[in-house]
Amino acid sequence: MTRTPDLYEADLHACLEDPVLGAIGFLNEVMDRHPDAISFAPGAPHPDFVQGLDPRALTDRFLTHLRTDRGLDPSRAERVLYEYGPAQGLINDLVTDALRTDQGIDAAPEDVVITVGAQEALLLTLRALHRNAGDLLAVADPCYPGVVGAARLLGIPVTDVREGTAGLDVDHLAARCAQARAEGRRVRACYVAPDFSNPGGARMPLAARHALLDLAQREDLFLVEDNAYGFTAAEDDTLPGLKALDTRRRVVHVGTFAKVGFPGARVGYAVADQRVGHSSGERSLAQALADLKTVVTVNTSPLSQAVVGGLLLEHGRSLRALARGKAERYRANLARLTDALERHLADGMPAGVSWHRPAGGFFVRVDLPVPADLALLEVSAAQYGVLWAPMRQFSLTDRGDRQIRLSCSYLEPDRIETGVRRLAAFLTKEAAG
Amino acid sequence: MTRTPDLYEADLHACLEDPVLGAIGFLNEVMDRHPDAISFAPGAPHPDFVQGLDPRALTDRFLTHLRTDRGLDPSRAERVLYEYGPAQGLINDLVTDALRTDQGIDAAPEDVVITVGAQEALLLTLRALHRNAGDLLAVADPCYPGVVGAARLLGIPVTDVREGTAGLDVDHLAARCAQARAEGRRVRACYVAPDFSNPGGARMPLAARHALLDLAQREDLFLVEDNAYGFTAAEDDTLPGLKALDTRRRVVHVGTFAKVGFPGARVGYAVADQRVGHSSGERSLAQALADLKTVVTVNTSPLSQAVVGGLLLEHGRSLRALARGKAERYRANLARLTDALERHLADGMPAGVSWHRPAGGFFVRVDLPVPADLALLEVSAAQYGVLWAPMRQFSLTDRGDRQIRLSCSYLEPDRIETGVRRLAAFLTKEAAG
Numbered sequence: 001m002t003r004t005p006d007l008y009e010a011d012l013h014a015c016l017e018d019p020v021l022g023a024i025g026f027l028n029e030v031m032d033r034h035p036d037a038i039s040f041a042p043g044a045p046h047p048d049f050v051q052g053l054d055p056r057a058l059t060d061r062f063l064t065h066l067r068t069d070r071g072l073d074p075s076r077a078e079r080v081l082y083e084y085g086p087a088q089g090l091i092n093d094l095v096t097d098a099l100r101t102d103q104g105i106d107a108a109p110e111d112v113v114i115t116v117g118a119q120e121a122l123l124l125t126l127r128a129l130h131r132n133a134g135d136l137l138a139v140a141d142p143c144y145p146g147v148v149g150a151a152r153l154l155g156i157p158v159t160d161v162r163e164g165t166a167g168l169d170v171d172h173l174a175a176r177c178a179q180a181r182a183e184g185r186r187v188r189a190c191y192v193a194p195d196f197s198n199p200g201g202a203r204m205p206l207a208a209r210h211a212l213l214d215l216a217q218r219e220d221l222f223l224v225e226d227n228a229y230g231f232t233a234a235e236d237d238t239l240p241g242l243k244a245l246d247t248r249r250r251v252v253h254v255g256t257f258a259k260v261g262f263p264g265a266r267v268g269y270a271v272a273d274q275r276v277g278h279s280s281g282e283r284s285l286a287q288a289l290a291d292l293k294t295v296v297t298v299n300t301s302p303l304s305q306a307v308v309g310g311l312l313l314e315h316g317r318s319l320r321a322l323a324r325g326k327a328e329r330y331r332a333n334l335a336r337l338t339d340a341l342e343r344h345l346a347d348g349m350p351a352g353v354s355w356h357r358p359a360g361g362f363f364v365r366v367d368l369p370v371p372a373d374l375a376l377l378e379v380s381a382a383q384y385g386v387l388w389a390p391m392r393q394f395s396l397t398d399r400g401d402r403q404i405r406l407s408c409s410y411l412e413p414d415r416i417e418t419g420v421r422r423l424a425a426f427l428t429k430e431a432a433g
Numbered sequence: 434m435t436r437t438p439d440l441y442e443a444d445l446h447a448c449l450e451d452p453v454l455g456a457i458g459f460l461n462e463v464m465d466r467h468p469d470a471i472s473f474a475p476g477a478p479h480p481d482f483v484q485g486l487d488p489r490a491l492t493d494r495f496l497t498h499l500r501t502d503r504g505l506d507p508s509r510a511e512r513v514l515y516e517y518g519p520a521q522g523l524i525n526d527l528v529t530d531a532l533r534t535d536q537g538i539d540a541a542p543e544d545v546v547i548t549v550g551a552q553e554a555l556l557l558t559l560r561a562l563h564r565n566a567g568d569l570l571a572v573a574d575p576c577y578p579g580v581v582g583a584a585r586l587l588g589i590p591v592t593d594v595r596e597g598t599a600g601l602d603v604d605h606l607a608a609r610c611a612q613a614r615a616e617g618r619r620v621r622a623c624y625v626a627p628d629f630s631n632p633g634g635a636r637m638p639l640a641a642r643h644a645l646l647d648l649a650q651r652e653d654l655f656l657v658e659d660n661a662y663g664f665t666a667a668e669d670d671t672l673p674g675l676k677a678l679d680t681r682r683r684v685v686h687v688g689t690f691a692k693v694g695f696p697g698a699r700v701g702y703a704v705a706d707q708r709v710g711h712s713s714g715e716r717s718l719a720q721a722l723a724d725l726k727t728v729v730t731v732n733t734s735p736l737s738q739a740v741v742g743g744l745l746l747e748h749g750r751s752l753r754a755l756a757r758g759k760a761e762r763y764r765a766n767l768a769r770l771t772d773a774l775e776r777h778l779a780d781g782m783p784a785g786v787s788w789h790r791p792a793g794g795f796f797v798r799v800d801l802p803v804p805a806d807l808a809l810l811e812v813s814a815a816q817y818g819v820l821w822a823p824m825r826q827f828s829l830t831d832r833g834d835r836q837i838r839l840s841c842s843y844l845e846p847d848r849i850e851t852g853v854r855r856l857a858a859f860l861t862k863e864a865a866g
Contacts, residue, residue: 005708
């Protein structure tokens with residue numbers, strides 16, 4: 001029986017037609033069609049890392065904390081987990097302790113809002129900072145699709161700023177600000193992941209970080225720093241994040257416990273210590289974000305917060321040690337990936353193919369001399385049994401048209417080896433210039 | 434040390450200035466200032482109802498289900514809980530079974546998206562259905578502030594439709610549609626809670642439900658049905674919900690497990706079985722909502738879904754029995770509240786004071802002959818030790834200016850009795866016409 005649809009896609013909000021919203025579904029669909037292909041596409045944390053997790057023990061640890069440190073009687077402590085909770089969060093003090101120890105970020109609990117993953121933190125931050133129709137969001141391009149998607153959902157216009165392997169091009173951002181001003185608009189905020197960005201794998205040098213902070217001050221714009229992959233840096237090779245360097249409260253710092261802790265808990269946070277003046281006083285920007293949160297998700301599941309709170313307590317309010325072990329594994333995977341690429345292509349590097357060797361993160365960007373489109377991905381999957389993510393889907397421009405993203409986070413070492421062998425064959429025969 | 438704020442409220446998104454966003458915080462603040470007052474303000478579920486809950490046992494029940502019914506090996510089943518999951522949800526089949534058994538709603542799992550509470554389901558639904566600048570959201574007025582707040586956050590213009598004790602005024606909605614058409618706009622969707630709405634406590638008669646569905650079909654608009662309080666009806670006094678009566682797929686049904694199940698899990702859902710046509714085929718509106726969800730919260734915590742899934746499995750995929758016990762208690766509280774009002778005011782009903790006796794829900798609407806403003810609330814709290822919610826904060830018009838909302842869900846019977854005694858004194862002395 002054929003029946004007429006009740007609606008057409010064009011009857012729904014325009015953001016649903018934006019490819020960024022379909023990007024994840026599309027990759028899953030290709031993976032489903034090629035179950036035997038080795039996939040460098042997904043950027044998910046390694047499955048081994050959730051195996052030692054025990055939500056029960058972690059919840060118990062948090063309940064003990066509520067009783068002993070916060071003085072709640074046992075039944076009141078349990079009710080904290082089972083009932084609604086404050087929109088701003090339950091574990092803000094544990095998170096600020098960890099931020100101080102692990103990242104040198106000095107924030108008070110009221111400067112933090114606990115969110116359903118970093119994604120909700122991004123959505124709330126973009127919403128709060130966008131006041132006028134002429135307020136632009138600048139994004140490092142290529143960009144994590146969740147940021148552009150959230151902006152589209154909110155109706156916020158987006159402008160791209162080049163990001164190379166050395167991170168965001170600060171001069172290009174300055175040019176974007178000048179251009180916006182000439183058009184009677186302004187760049188209100190700029191999204192950037194200075195440490196091993198997704199998808200580009202880029203890291204900003206220290207000088208560029210300072211230059212970016214200076215520009216933000218000069219242009220009166222806010223930086224939205226995403227720090228999902230910062231933990232993967234080697235201990236003797238870390239750079240301070242933007243928020244740690246932020247003496248003028250220009251940075252809203254967004255983080256997640258999904259990569260270091262527990263993806264299934266869906267707990268993230270925003271650090272927004274900006275003071276917001278109003279008629280009867282002042283509050284933190286995080287408190288305004290919490291107000292917005294009441295109409296998005298009301299509050300983050302106390303059950304989930306308890307698990308993450310337990311994890312923080314279990315590790316002395318610092319996830320550095322936990323992060324260190326995982327970071328070593330990810331860096332080993334990354335080295336294996338780039339080593340294997342060099343090894344397998346040693347006898348004849350395909351013309352026009354190149355990649356960089358990031359010092360951390362999950363991602364390697366590969367430049368091709370040919371368009372890395374869906375047709376090419378289909379060839380790679382069907383004929384060579386290897387999958388990757390076209391950079392095109394992460395870019396607002398044509399910059400990503402001849403690039404692919406390889407992710408090494410989810411694969412076992414032997415699969416990386418085999419996958420790269422297939423990839424080398426594919427690159428040599430199909431992607432050479 | 435005085436320092437200049439970094440920002441002013443007027444620099445942030447305008448929705449933050451809307452009183453609906455501050456409504457919850459404001460009531461909490463008044464309650465904090467008057468800890469000894471008896472509060473009829475909060476609409477939270479009764480704390481007793483979470484006491485029998487055992488998240489561990491419920492999670493185990495869900496893990497057993499993943500192993501035995503879905504054939505996952507034990508380590509794969511655990512990973513389902515710990516890792517990211519599908520945006521559309523993990524427990525859709527359990528939810529559709531319960532909807533069929535408990536509410537006569539016939540939906541397929543792909544017609545459902547599992548959300549972070551009903552609030553996220555509302556946000557996603559409003560976003561998807563709003564295409565053009567001239568698309569209005571009509572809301573029953575007075576209205577649950579989460580709906581108006583979500584519309585403000587999304588920049589969706591809102592129009593009010595009168596709601597009396599017999600529910601939404603369908604003729605007024607028809608007039609709003611005509612008015613919008615005359616202005617070159619259209620009412621795209623209408624939010625309504627036909628069963629014991631929050632805050633009004635109204636219930637729509639069956640004939641009005643049919644009339645509303647007919648109007649929706651005629652005007653090509655969608656009804657967003659919120660069913661949070663439907664479960665509180667007596668078994669011999671239930672009416673079919675809009676979605677159960679919806680033969681033309683005009684209704685998106687939004688629900689929550691917070692009231693019957695587990696507030697702390699933060700799990701809700703939308704039933705959106707509308708077929709959406711696009712270039713290469715068709716999908717359900719729920720699948721489009723899941724796409725939107727990828728840029729709001731990515732996915733609902735699998736840990737939370739496991740707890741709710743366990744609850745559904747534990748009760749034979751039906752929450753009717755669970756709801757019945759709670760409903761009896763809430764109805765008893767409601768009767769106690771209205772009985773006590775009558776008893777305590779028997780010797781001299783204050784002129785111009787009246788209320789209705791709802792057959793279910795958490796809320797009683799009281800009409801006053803004087804403005805029910807913050808000054809009056811302060812008098813009530815400080816001098817009489819009793820708190821209530823001004824209806825003003827739930828209304829887009831001045832309709833609520835002389836009304837208050839009393840909630841009976843959170844209080845013990847003896848507190849209701851004492852609270853009403855105080856309320857009667859307050860009404861007699863301060864609120865008489």
